[in-house]
Every structure is written in C-alpha cells, then in structure tokens.
Amino acid sequence: MIWAVIAVLSVANAALKASGPLALGGREPSERALRVISLVAPAVLTGLVVYEAVAGRDSGLAFDERLVGLGAAGVAIAARAPMWIVIIVAAATTAAARALT
C-alpha cells in the first residue's frame, strides 16, 4: 500500500510539473500573462505560510505554538537574519513554548 502511494504520487507529481510545458510549449507570454505570472509566487507562498502555520492535524484550523515560533521568525526576518538563523529561531521558540505549556 505504501509503495502504491509512492508510485502514484511520483508519476502524478511529474505530470503536474510538466503541465505547463505540455500546455504552452514554446509560446511567448503576453504582457498580461507576464503580470499574472509575476504574482504567482507571492500568492502561492502566502497560501503555504497560512496553511503550514494554522492547519489542524486532520483538517480545519488549529492555533498553537507554531504561531509563537512564526512570530519570533518574523522578528528575526525583520532584523535581516540569514535563513538558517530564522529557522533555528522558529524551531527553538516553538519548542520552548511547547515545553512551557
């Protein structure tokens, strides 16, 4: 069962990633398309931040210690800390908040 999940997900993953080239080929994008394209990253990233920060274990919303870690990460980001520091701050703060509660 595990192997079926792995096989299907790897094939489907490749197909999803190939969807753009298969649909568009070598076509040049219009100016409007370029404007939309330039906004795909912030839109997807925001969805991922929100999802990873407050997704419940199975479904729904859960507001827990991750948010404390994310807040601390926000402070580190504002202080222009490099990526690895931001990551450590997020994990350490979350772990500390969990240990206290």
Next chain:
Amino acid sequence: MRVTETRIRDGLRHGIPLFVPTAALGVSFGVLAKPLMGPVAPVVMSVVVFSGGAQFAALSVLQAAGTAGAAIIAGLLMNARWVPMSLAATPSLRGGRARRAAEAQGIVDAPFVLADRGDGTFDRGVMLGATLVQGAGWVSGTLAGVLVGNALGDPSKLGLDAIFPAFYLLLLVEEARTRRARAVAAVAAVIALSLMTFAPPGVPVIAASAAALLGLRR
C-alpha cells in the same frame, strides 16, 4: 533582448541557504514516517516524489489509518500548486515541449521563488541549480531521520513543524516587494484562511494561487 541567465552550475550557489532548513524538514519526515513505512520507503519517497508538502500530507492520512486512495488524493491536492507554477515558469525554460517538460521537473517552491525576477520571468539556472541543492538536503535529511529515528524523539517537541511556515514566510517577505504583490498576498491569505475551515488539505493553497489573477488588471 535576453537578460543574462545564470548557468546551472552557478545556480547551485543560490541553493546553499536552502540546504539546512530542507535537511531539518527531511529529518522530521524520516523520523515520523519510519514507524509506519519502515526504513527504506521514506527515503525512496523523498527521491522520487521530492515534495515535502505532499509527503507530509500523505503520511498524516496514513497515520490516521486512512486508505491509500485518500493518502494519494491528499498528496495530489497538496501538489496541485505545481500547475500554476509550471505554467508560470514554462516561458523561462529552454527547448521544445519535451525538453521543457523535463526541465520543469526542477520546479520546487523555494528555487522557484529565488529564480523569480519579479517581471514575469525566471532565472532558469538559479531555479534548476537551487533545486539540486534542495533535493540533496531533502534526501540526506530523510535518510538521517530514518537512521537516528527514535533517538531524536518526537520532532514536534523540537519545534521542527514550525520550520515550514517560517521558511515560507522568509521567502514571502523577500518576494512581496511591490504594492501589488502585497495586495495579492493579502487576498491569498483571506482565501486560504476561509477555505481551511472546511476544505480538504491542499485546496486552500491552490485556491490562494488564484489571487495572482489580480495581475490581469492594469
């Protein structure tokens, strides 16, 4: 007017900061997956699926005693975002359909963002080079997680689950430089939050990507 493009070899350098956070996530995947999947399957999965979001989503379904079908659907929904991202990156790839489809396999969240020039084009060398580094971090992290496994205990005690949102937040802050990008982020956040109350995992993320359509307005 072709902008200068980084070679993949030089793009590797851009991926170096991604190695540690990705490896840390890989460790937590390895630790969490091993009791359910054994020592080999998690590592193979990280090589051939190579998607943290989908792998964690599928794993959590299986942990809750869900079916293989439900695990696959969860993974697919989580990865549906590759479709808008692939459409966006395609014009910046090289060659015909087949070659571009092969290069598109290197589309992963963080490298996609690092390669984004902000004008609708992507630096192909940065994206593919950074993806190689991130892939190495993900797979070696998973392997380490499987090996240390029980010694590490519960990854959530170490706060490893906070790495994902912090990592994406950092990328978002670097990405949302223009007013329009910030407006898109605000709309995307509202879409994701409101859908999360009832929609299955993954759906809020793909729906949030529709906020990019604000770019259709002048």
